[in-house]
Amino acid sequence: MIVTIQPSEIKGTIQAPASKSSMQRGCAAALLYLGTTIIRNPGHSNDDKAALGVIKDLGAKVETLADGSLQITGGGVNPESGAVSCGESGLGIRMFTPIVSMSNKRITINGEGSLVTRPMDFFDEVLPQLGVEIVSREGKLPLQVKGPLQPKNITIDGSLSSQFLTGLLMAYAASNAKGVTITVDNLKSKPYIDLTLAVMKQFGWQVENRNYEQFHFSGTTNHKPQTINYTVEGDWSGAAFLLVTGAIAGDITVKGLDVQSTQADRAVLQALQACGARLSIQAEQIEIGPGALKAFQFDATECPDLFPPLVALASYCKGTTVIEGAGRLTHKESNRALTLQEEFGKMGVEIELQDDLMLIKGGNGLKGAAVHSHHDHRIAMACAVAALKATGETVISEAHAINKSYPDFYEHIQSLGAVVQKQFENEPI
Numbered sequence: 065m066i067v068t069i070q071p072s073e074i075k076g077t078i079q080a081p082a083s084k085s086s087m088q089r090g091c092a093a094a095l096l097y098l099g100t101t102i103i104r105n106p107g108h109s110n111d112d113k114a115a116l117g118v119i120k121d122l123g124a125k126v127e128t129l130a131d132g133s134l135q136i137t138g139g140g141v142n143p144e145s146g147a148v149s150c151g152e153s154g155l156g157i158r159m160f161t162p163i164v165s166m167s168n169k170r171i172t173i174n175g176e177g178s179l180v181t182r183p184m185d186f187f188d189e190v191l192p193q194l195g196v197e198i199v200s201r202e203g204k205l206p207l208q209v210k211g212p213l214q215p216k217n218i219t220i221d222g223s224l225s226s227q228f229l230t231g232l233l234m235a236y237a238a239s240n241a242k243g244v245t246i247t248v249d250n251l252k253s254k255p256y257i258d259l260t261l262a263v264m265k266q267f268g269w270q271v272e273n274r275n276y277e278q279f280h281f282s283g284t285t286n287h288k289p290q291t292i293n294y295t296v297e298g299d300w301s302g303a304a305f306l307l308v309t310g311a312i313a314g315d316i317t318v319k320g321l322d323v324q325s326t327q328a329d330r331a332v333l334q335a336l337q338a339c340g341a342r343l344s345i346q347a348e349q350i351e352i353g354p355g356a357l358k359a360f361q362f363d364a365t366e367c368p369d370l371f372p373p374l375v376a377l378a379s380y381c382k383g384t385t386v387i388e389g390a391g392r393l394t395h396k397e398s399n400r401a402l403t404l405q406e407e408f409g410k411m412g413v414e415i416e417l418q419d420d421l422m423l424i425k426g427g428n429g430l431k432g433a434a435v436h437s438h439h440d441h442r443i444a445m446a447c448a449v450a451a452l453k454a455t456g457e458t459v460i461s462e463a464h465a466i467n468k469s470y471p472d473f474y475e476h477i478q479s480l481g482a483v484v485q486k487q488f489e490n491e492p493i
């Protein structure tokens with residue numbers, strides 16, 4: 065799909081989308097939980113759909129209730145076929161691979177798009193230590209595993225991604241780990257582990273977090289035979305694009321975000337405060353509007369998904385914004401530091417990369433351009449937001465990449481006044 069965005073006047077109120085990080089974790093927990101879970105406010109992004117597909121293939125029964133909630137009957141890992149697909153979701157494959165490995169059946173785990181080239185060699189190294197046979201395509205998909213996973217004391221590297229640890233924590237807990245510890249060197253994206261532990265706690269699994277260096281399982285569970293009501297949180301990662309829209313293009317109100325959430329990308333509020341956007345944070349809603357925007361400094365090492373919206377923001381901030389943590393972007397849906405440099409370059413924004421630092425020279429005006437998402441949802445959304453105050457129209461190729469996390473994104477900005485035109489392939493212009 066090609067999307068054209070015109071410079072637009074923005075105003076209105078919008079509900080944040082459902083968080084795929086919260087939804088996918090809820091699906092995994094519901095599969096493992098020995099009982100029924102009601103998932104309220106379920107997401108419908110491609111990553112969410114993939115997670116639902118995986119848990120169904122692993123034996124969960126999923127029913128849609130009249131109000132749109134999902135009723136999931138789990139009961140552990142009981143694979144119905146010899147293969148599962150995680151779509152394009154990094155969290156999906158890294159969380160579900162240890163969970164799939166709880167089975168004693170040989171199962172192939174596959175995916176598509178950018179996931180095929182993202183690194184999974186962590187599993188080649190770690191799973192055999194837990195009694196799991198694994199064959200990969202030299203550290204890439206597809207993976208073939210055969211368990212059952214046996215929780216043991218291990219030491220892992222947390223520097224590439226927190227997602228592997230999320231999967232191990234869930235699989236250890238559901239395998240009744242007792243008296244064992246996962247030691248983690250150099251963990252990054254720590255708030256995502258807070259989110260994992262918060263979800264696990266709601267389902268009755270207790271893990272002791274010793275300063276993000278050790279995760280100890282004493283075997284304490286708090287399961288009561290009851291239906292769990294799990295509500296998917298509003299998504300700070302997707303909402304970051306809405307909030308930046310407000311900061312650069314007009315007064316808006318965003319609803320449905322929990323300001324106490326453990327989600328990493330809640331940190332977008334700090335950047336919005338630092339750059340001088342007009343911001344009112346209330347329990348029920350966040351109001352935001354443009355101010356005299358100035359360059360800011362921000363460390364995104366623990367919240368790497370904020371780079372794309374913050375680059376859109378920094379483009380409109382006078383001076384050079386410095387964002388730390390660019391090294392965390394290499395293995396996302398695209399090599400995001402380079403992608404941002406290339407695509408924002410087309411709109412006239414100079415971005416310099418100095419080791420782990422990204423320097424964005426902003427406040428000089430943006431020009432509409434023909435840009436490409438590189439099949440990366442967050443790049444498509446960053447370009448769309450930046451286009452709202454550029455001179456001239458911006459044409460985004462492969463714009464449907466947004467379906468990975470925020471399928472309603474274009475409709476949402478349209479409802480705020482953005483002039484958006486969609487053109488599907490094979491359609492006349």
Ligand SMILES: O=C(O)C1=C[C@@H](OP(=O)(O)O)[C@@H](O)[C@H](O)C1
Nearest residue numbers: 085155224225226227253256369
């Ligand atoms: O656990 C999660 O939900 C995620 C963790 C982060 O990945 P890393 O831990 O690889 O940084 C983030 O970038 C990703 O979009 C979602």
Ligand SMILES: C=C(OP(=O)(O)O)C(=O)O
Nearest residue numbers: 152153154155369396397
């Ligand atoms: C990197 C992302 O997701 P994942 O790693 O789960 O594919 C993302 O949503 O930006």
